[in-house]
Amino acid sequence: MLLTAPRASINNFVCKRFIKVLALEYSCDDSCVAILSSTGDILFNKKTTSRHVSEAGGVIPIKAINHHQKSLPGLVKAALEQTNMKLGKDITMICATRGPGLAGSLCAGYQFSKGLAVAHDNMKFVGVHHMLGHLLMITMEFEDLLNRSFLSLLVSGGHTQLVLSHDALKHDILIDLKEKRAIGDSLDKCGRLLGFKGNMIAKEMEDFISKQNLPLDDPEYKKSLLKSKFPFKFPLSSPKNSKDMAFSFSGQITQLKHYLEREKLEVEHLSAKSKAELAFQIQYLHFFHIIKKIKQLFAARPELAQLPIVISGGVASNSFLREYFREEFISRIYVPKNKDLCTDNAVMIGWAGLKFFEKSRLLTTLESTTKNTWLLSDLLTVDGYEKDPSL
Ligand code: AMP
Numbered sequence: 001m002l003l004t005a006p007r008a009s010i011n012n013f014v015c016k017r018f019i020k021v022l023a024l025e026y027s028c029d030d031s032c033v034a035i036l037s038s039t040g041d042i043l044f045n046k047k048t049t050s051r052h053v054s055e056a057g058g059v060i061p062i063k064a065i066n067h068h069q070k071s072l073p074g075l076v077k078a079a080l081e082q083t084n085m086k087l088g089k090d091i092t093m094i095c096a097t098r099g100p101g102l103a104g105s106l107c108a109g110y111q112f113s114k115g116l117a118v119a120h121d122n123m124k125f126v127g128v129h130h131m132l133g134h135l136l137m138i139t140m141e142f143e144d145l146l147n148r149s150f151l152s153l154l155v156s157g158g159h160t161q162l163v164l165s166h167d168a169l170k171h172d173i174l175i176d177l178k179e180k181r182a183i184g185d186s187l188d189k190c191g192r193l194l195g196f197k198g199n200m201i202a203k204e205m206e207d208f209i210s211k212q213n214l215p216l217d218d219p220e221y222k223k224s225l226l227k228s229k230f231p232f233k234f235p236l237s238s239p240k241n242s243k244d245m246a247f248s249f250s251g252q253i254t255q256l257k258h259y260l261e262r263e264k265l266e267v268e269h270l271s272a273k274s275k276a277e278l279a280f281q282i283q284y285l286h287f288f289h290i291i292k293k294i295k296q297l298f299a300a301r302p303e304l305a306q307l308p309i310v311i312s313g314g315v316a317s318n319s320f321l322r323e324y325f326r327e328e329f330i331s332r333i334y335v336p337k338n339k340d341l342c343t344d345n346a347v348m349i350g351w352a353g354l355k356f357f358e359k360s361r362l363l364t365t366l367e368s369t370t371k372n373t374w375l376l377s378d379l380l381t382v383d384g385y386e387k388d389p390s391l
């Protein structure tokens with residue numbers, strides 16, 4: 001007698017079979033390429049950062065586009081050479097960021113990625129949501145998270161959101177930004193006012209604080225820094241209900257600017273200790289606000305307080321933020337061990353593309369277009385998907 005397995009389990013087997021993926025990320029100024037396997041082995045992972053960002057103090061869209069045009073082909077070539085792999089033979093899937101991000105950067109990278117896919121027969125192509133990449137990165141270390149609902153705090157240069165994920169495909173945004181400015185951008189601009197330089201100023205600021213060895217373990221010292229000596233006001237008062245909940249980073253830069261002017265402080269003349277203290281207070285101004293908003297949400301919806309919390313995005317690499325969350329919430333806090341996987345990278349795009357495909361069995365068509373604005377809650381409602389014809 002011929003036994004046939006149920007269709008779902010055949011599909012699961014096909015979707016979960018061992019494959020290798022070429023992944024590309026280019027939604028802002030970094031050009032990133034990775035090769036990874038469906039079992040989570042990272043075989044290649046590199047990024048190039050455009051120098052113009054630290055010189056200009058922000059991203060200039062045309063320079064970012066040019067950077068991707070120059071960098072992506074060389075990175076892909078290096079990835080294939082160093083891993084000794086061939087597209088269409090060893091690598092059977094391309095995952096490329098479809099949005100959200102800067103329109104020009106997305107177009108440059110997405111067209112290049114589609115070109116690679118069209119040139120190879122039977123190449124699977126998945127256009128990936130950038131924030132899904134940040135959100136699912138942690139599941140490479142803790143895949144079990146995908147079997148239950150969890151919260152993600154996405155804190156990056158372009159986003160600040162608290163998301164409730166039911167699985168790899170279904171996400172509700174619980175708290176979003178009130179205005180456009182995200183936490184990473186605000187921290188970077190504040191750091192710049194304090195005289196820090198670089199591409200990731202908030203990171204430079206954190207490194208500087210830790211080098212000064214402030215006695216932050218002394219509760220009296222920490223209290224005086226964050227209470228009596230604290231010169232800033234926290235944004236946004238209590239919302240009327242959980243629907244009005246929002247993060248806001250529109251006033252922190254102005255507050256710091258006014259404070260420096262009012263106190264006639266010239267940052268180049270500040271002692272290293274005073275500069276580190278001020279930088280620490282600025283970090284606290286941002287992080288306290290996030291924690292306060294999440295606590296307000298939990299007060300309105302206590303059932304959420306039991307869920308695990310994942311922190312992802314570039315700002316998630318901040319040690320103080322990680323520690324602060326562990327102190328303030330009873331939930332288990334998850335953060336990627338490798339800090340390089342918090343900031344923009346192509347591994348997260350490849351991994352999210354794989355998880356998306358495993359769960360949905362959907363590929364993205366080669367006629368699909370980029371989405372420079374795209375809510376995670378609309379992951380499946382956009383056009384451009386097709387069932388994998390090989391299933
Ligand atoms: P992303 O947009 O996810 O690539 O994240 C980039 C943002 O994360 C930039 O604003 C960085 O300054 C910020 N960032 C990176 N490392 C840290 C850190 N250690 N502490 C705070 N912010 C950071």
Ligand code: ZN
Nearest residue numbers: 134156343344
């Ligand atoms: Zn990002």
